[in-house]
Amino acid sequence: MAPETLVLGVLVLAVTLYALLGGADFGAGVWELATGLRAGSKERALSYRAIGPVWEANHVWLIFLLVGLWTAFPPAFAALCRALWLPLFLALAGIVFRGAAYAFRSAAEGREQRQRWEAVFALASTLTPLFLGAAAGALARGDLGLAADGSFDGSTLTGWVSATAVFAGLFAVATCGYLAAVYLVREATLAGEDELAELWRRRALGAGVAMGALSWIGLAVVAFDADRLWAAFRARALPLVVLAGAGGVGSLAALARRRAGLAVAGAGLAVTAVIGGWAVAQHPLLVPPLTIEATKAPDVVLWTMVWFVAGGLVLLVPALGTLFWLFKTAPNRTPSEGR
Amino acid sequence: MLLASQLLPARLLMAFTLAAHIVLACLGVGLPVLLLLAEGRFLQTGDEGWRVLARRWARAFAVLFAVGAVSGTVLSFELGLLWPGFMERWGAVIGLPFTLEGFAFFVEAIFVGIYLYSWDRLPPRIHWWTGVPIAVSGAASAAFVMLVNAWMQTPQGFDLDAAGKVIDVRPLEAMLTPAAPTMSVHMLIGAYMVTGGLVASVYAFHRLRGRDTAHERRGMALGLLLLLPLAPLQAGVGHLTAEMVAEAQPTKLAAMKGQFVTERHAPLRLGGWPDVEARESRLAIEIPGMLSWMAHGDVNAEVEGLNDVPRDRWPPVVVTYEAFQVMVGLGTLLVVLAAGTAAWLVKRRALPTHRVYLGAVVTAGPMAVLALQAGWVLTEVGRQPWIVQGFMRTTEAVTTAEGTGVALVVAVVVYGVLGAGTTAVLTALARRPLTPAGEGTGGA
Numbered sequence: 001m002a003p004e005t006l007v008l009g010v011l012v013l014a015v016t017l018y019a020l021l022g023g024a025d026f027g028a029g030v031w032e033l034a035t036g037l038r039a040g041s042k043e044r045a046l047s048y049r050a051i052g053p054v055w056e057a058n059h060v061w062l063i064f065l066l067v068g069l070w071t072a073f074p075p076a077f078a079a080l081c082r083a084l085w086l087p088l089f090l091a092l093a094g095i096v097f098r099g100a101a102y103a104f105r106s107a108a109e110g111r112e113q114r115q116r117w118e119a120v121f122a123l124a125s126t127l128t129p130l131f132l133g134a135a136a137g138a139l140a141r142g143d144l145g146l147a148a149d150g151s152f153d154g155s156t157l158t159g160w161v162s163a164t165a166v167f168a169g170l171f172a173v174a175t176c177g178y179l180a181a182v183y184l185v186r187e188a189t190l191a192g193e194d195e196l197a198e199l200w201r202r203r204a205l206g207a208g209v210a211m212g213a214l215s216w217i218g219l220a221v222v223a224f225d226a227d228r229l230w231a232a233f234r235a236r237a238l239p240l241v242v243l244a245g246a247g248g249v250g251s252l253a254a255l256a257r258r259r260a261g262l263a264v265a266g267a268g269l270a271v272t273a274v275i276g277g278w279a280v281a282q283h284p285l286l287v288p289p290l291t292i293e294a295t296k297a298p299d300v301v302l303w304t305m306v307w308f309v310a311g312g313l314v315l316l317v318p319a320l321g322t323l324f325w326l327f328k329t330a331p332n333r334t335p336s337e338g339r
Numbered sequence: 340m341l342l343a344s345q346l347l348p349a350r351l352l353m354a355f356t357l358a359a360h361i362v363l364a365c366l367g368v369g370l371p372v373l374l375l376l377a378e379g380r381f382l383q384t385g386d387e388g389w390r391v392l393a394r395r396w397a398r399a400f401a402v403l404f405a406v407g408a409v410s411g412t413v414l415s416f417e418l419g420l421l422w423p424g425f426m427e428r429w430g431a432v433i434g435l436p437f438t439l440e441g442f443a444f445f446v447e448a449i450f451v452g453i454y455l456y457s458w459d460r461l462p463p464r465i466h467w468w469t470g471v472p473i474a475v476s477g478a479a480s481a482a483f484v485m486l487v488n489a490w491m492q493t494p495q496g497f498d499l500d501a502a503g504k505v506i507d508v509r510p511l512e513a514m515l516t517p518a519a520p521t522m523s524v525h526m527l528i529g530a531y532m533v534t535g536g537l538v539a540s541v542y543a544f545h546r547l548r549g550r551d552t553a554h555e556r557r558g559m560a561l562g563l564l565l566l567l568p569l570a571p572l573q574a575g576v577g578h579l580t581a582e583m584v585a586e587a588q589p590t591k592l593a594a595m596k597g598q599f600v601t602e603r604h605a606p607l608r609l610g611g612w613p614d615v616e617a618r619e620s621r622l623a624i625e626i627p628g629m630l631s632w633m634a635h636g637d638v639n640a641e642v643e644g645l646n647d648v649p650r651d652r653w654p655p656v657v658v659t660y661e662a663f664q665v666m667v668g669l670g671t672l673l674v675v676l677a678a679g680t681a682a683w684l685v686k687r688r689a690l691p692t693h694r695v696y697l698g699a700v701v702t703a704g705p706m707a708v709l710a711l712q713a714g715w716v717l718t719e720v721g722r723q724p725w726i727v728q729g730f731m732r733t734t735e736a737v738t739t740a741e742g743t744g745v746a747l748v749v750a751v752v753v754y755g756v757l758g759a760g761t762t763a764v765l766t767a768l769a770r771r772p773l774t775p776a777g778e779g780t781g782g783a
Contacts, residue, residue, distance in 0.1 A: 052452075052456060053452035053453070053455070053456040054452055056404070056405065056408060056448040056451060056452060057445065057448040057449045057452055059408070059412075060441065060444060060445045060448055062412070063411075063412060063415050063441055063444070064441050064445070066415050066416070066419070067415070067434060067437045067438055067441050068434075068438070070418070070419065070426050070430040070434055070437075071430060071431055071433075071434020071435060071437065071438060072431070072434070074426055074427050074428070074429070074430030074431050074434075075427050077419055077426055077427070077430055078419065078423040078424070078426050078427030078430070079423075079427075080419070081419035081420050081423045081426070081738075082423050082738070082740065085420050085738075085740055088416060088419075088420060089416075089420065089746070092412065092413060092416045093749075093753070095409060095412055096409050096410075096412070096413060096753065096757070097753075099405050099406065099408060099409035099412075100405075100406060100409060100756075100757050100760060100761075102405060103401070103402045103405035103406055103761075103764070104402070104760050104761075104763075104764050106401075106402075107398070107402060107764040107767055107768050108764075108767075109767050150427065152740075156740075156742075297430075297431035297434075297505075297508075298431065298505065298506060298507055298508055300507065300508050300509075300510065301431045301432075301434070301435065301508050301510070304435055304508075304510045305434070305435065305438060308435065308438050308439060308442070309438070312438075312439075312441075312442035312445075315442065315446060316442060316445055316446065316449075319445075319446055319449045319450065319472075320449055322449075322453065323449045323452055323453055326453060326456075326457060326460075327452075327456065
């Protein structure tokens with residue numbers, strides 16, 4: 001198998017894990033914003049407790065993605081940075097404020113201070129997926145003002161204020177909210193917080209239905225706004241679209257029957273399939289019009305990366321497994337965080 | 340030139356965000372060691388006071404780790420946003436050590452989560468062991484990142500085609516460059532010294548202000564334990580680093596030592612400043628032959644001077660020279676503090692309690708930080724005009740997108756807020772009354 005394909009697989013996996021794990025973290029903040037920062041203290045406590053031990057680890061996937069891209073496909077990475085620097089910069093601003101707000105909130109003195117940081121956290125948690133999603137949408141659509149040699153001849157707004165990109169940004173925010181809601185049903189159930197479980201269940205059901213509607217709208221937007229993408233979608237990505245739909249519907253059914261674990265699995269499947277569909281439709285373009293073939297690093301670098309990743313996973317999977325086992329499974333659900 | 344308009348703000352922005360991050364990174368590397376020492380002492384002696392210390396430090400560590408992760412993310416983005424020319428050409432070469440660093444940081448983040456949130460859930464000994472991967476991967480992370488910078492200083496391990504594109508890479512050779520061993524160790528020791536120094540300074544400050552209980556004494560003692568023994572060691576490693584620079588980066592050496600004329604029996608210069616126009620050093624105390632000896636081990640060895648280097652390849656000489664003077668000067672003061680403390684300890688078997696001594700300790704942390712920053716200024720300004728020595732100039736690497744000036748202003752404001760916020764949070768944490776085992780966990 002060609003090493004660039006293996007590396008690409010790793011990168012798609014990184015995007016997927018970032019969406020499934022980091023996305024839910026963002027989603028917690030999205031809900032805070034969506035509910036006008038009026039969440040009850042028990043509700044907020046559950047959300048922060050759910051994120052607490054895992055949020056640092058969850059956001060390393062993004063760094064991993066950046067490093068992987070610039071190592072394996074350096075000219076594509078450079079082109080991406082030239083063409084989409086503004087949404088990336090704004091997403092970064094969100095990350096900075098979000099991280100700071102989270103850290104400061106936990107040590108804040110008094111209600112007013114804490115609420116201020118919670119507001120910053122909520123806003124920043126919404127802006128980052130918005131701009132990262134827009135960047136992804138711009139990548140998928142193409143027309144970034146890039147020439148085949150990677151030089152950039154567009155404006156600051158080229159590509160990412162298109163209908164596809166804007167929609168992708170909103171879709172990313174909605175996905176974060178959806179994942180967070182579904183996960184929090186499970187968190188609340190495991191913690192024995194039945195009222196909260198009901199609250200999140202209702203929200204997750206609503207979010208799930210909204211995601212379904214958004215998905216249809218999304219297909220329409222792509223069909224009208226992104227010709228190349230639409231053609232690639234129709235040719236190759238249909239099975240994944242179906243899979244995404246099945247995951248989403250399955251998740252809704254599981255929620256209706258109060259099967260929290262299955263709901264998480266279904267939502268995860270849906271999101272994974274959407275990202276997979278994007279990857280399949282995007283191939284062989286990486287940062288349009290630059291292709292995988294034209295931008296890949298020498299084979300020795302690609303293979304070394306593959307081996308580093310394999311070795312790293314040997315270390316990482318047990319460590320990550322321990323983290324999630326300690327804090328996300330039923331027998332260990334005694335909250336031990338103080339203030 | 341259009342390129343030049345973005346160069347200065349881009350360099351300033353990178354330098355500013357790096358200077359902020361490096362302090363947080365030092366603490367991220369060093370605090371886990373202090374935590375293990377404190378918690379380890381508790382396990383050995385059963386004295387709750389050590390556990391209280393560890394838990395309080397854990398709360399501070401949680402905040403600093405979170406902010407440090409954020410400032411590190413900024414740097415990852417900046418590499419691409421500010422230096423696309425550099426990343427485009429060399430991304431594949433520097434990416435491999437960065438991949439390793441990514442994994443190390445990932446493991447660190449995971450165990451930080453475990454350590455901070457399971458004080459009351461895991462048996463004490465097991466809890467202590469979950470801190471070990473944090474310390475190990477923190478150090479590994481730092482070393483891997485240093486491999487990247489070392490490569491920029493002494494690049495090797497790749498082949499270029501006629502157009503200058505990288506067509507082959509020898510990963511091991513690219514990671515184990517001449518600069519790698521000395522730079523990595525120098526940085527790691529620096530990180531521990533900064534951490535020990537800042538912690539000791541905080542407690543010395545409390546003690547001078549009247550908060551002088553066993554808690555503050557323990558805290559200061561542990562901080563000094565990490566700082567002082569390493570000061571003379573760092574001087575030794577610094578010397579080895581300078582020898583490496585003399586060998587592999589002679590222009591940088593000439594600038595940092597104010598050596599204009601190529602000569603044997605070259606003197607070591609202390610103080611003063613290099614007059615670039617006149618091409619001579621002014622008002623420096625000169626120790627004859629010392630530079631030749633320190634750089635090459637022989638008093639009669641020839642040291643290359645700036646005069647034999649084309650003018651357009653000179654780094655900013657004054658900045659490089661003064662940065663070196665500051666670093667060595669402060670480092671020497673820390674060695675003096677270490678020697679004085681050691682002499683006192685040998686006779687009295689306890690640390691001094693004089694206000695004068697405490698005052699000196701209060702300055703130790705900031706001195707360590709300043710020495711570290713000066714060292715980085717020296718090494719990064721000293722390699723100009725190169726971003727990859729001998730292969731790519733900084734001007735070729737910088738972005739052409741407008742707006743780096745705005746980004747610089749935004750960054751200064753935002754980091755100002757971050758810095759103020761972090762200080763406020765840490766101060767508030769320090770003001771909380773000490774409680775025995777019921778101290779909250781490090782949850783952030």
